[in-house]
């Protein structure tokens with residue numbers, strides 16, 4: 001094989017491997033095999049002594065030229081990799097950005113927080129109780145005797161272990177009093193559950209805020225004053241309040257409270273069913289039987305309790321006529337708040 005043929009063959013080989021190099025790392029390998037210190041070209045240079053002396057100069061020139069040409073091709077390939085990489089990294093600043101939706105508090109959470117902060121300003125502490133209750137706390141301790149028809153007022157979900165899902169937040173009253181001495185002044189927010197047919201007006205779960213104030217010399221006038229103040233602070237000072245007599249086993253006397261409809265200002269509309277009034281809570285003076293259960297001195301202490309329904313208030317405020325929308329977590333609905 002003449003020197004020309006050898007050079008040609010090396011060039012062909014080089015072209016081949018260069019074409020197959022898929023990344024800069026493979027390129028590095030190619031460079032080593034051909035142009036490295038122990039590479040093919042270096043090998044040729046070391047054999048130059050074996051060439052007849054009169055052609056040595058020419059062969060040397062040819063090898064130098066080969067080396068230069070291979071180097072050049074390598075450089076070009078490197079440059080190609082570089083620009084491909086840049087191409088991939090390029091950002092098009094004219095494209096529209098991604099929309100990041102901020103989360104927000106659920107309207108029910110917002111309402112509970114607003115109401116609690118009003119009660120805190122009025123001097124109430126916040127207390128919590130479990131959602132899975134015992135019959136004793138949910139009914140018995142609250143003066144519902146066994147088989148008393150008043151239990152039917154609240155359709156109860158029972159658990160397998162003999163417990164139940166609390167039907168109201170009132171068990172927090174006895175739970176709290178059982179471990180605190182009077183004076184007691186608390187509000188207790190939370191979920192309650194009732195096994196009712198689901199409709200636009202009732203759902204299997206909803207929220208209540210329970211209120212309880214026990215001290216010496218607490219009267220119905222204190223209850224009325226507090227509720228009036230709360231309603232003014234929550235709905236605005238023009239709101240009208242009405243107490244209707246009612247019945248609960250754990251309060252005596254008992255009342256239900258209506259407020260003038262927020263939407264029509266008492267004129268009558270779809271939300272208030274044309275009555276101009278909306279029922280928002282039950283309340284009354286705590287029955288001495290309840291205080292006896294937790295060993296409070298009924299000669300010394302009296303108090304009031306109330307339980308308000310949060311969903312009612314929120315639906316009224318937002319003009320919503322189907323309670324279920326508050327539990328569906330439809331983002332299109334929630335995004336409005």
Ligand code: PHE
Pocket residue numbers: 167168169170211248251281282283284305306307308
């Ligand atoms: N627990 C009653 C209910 O859910 C409401 C209530 C609470 C009434 C406290 C009087 C006093 O219907």
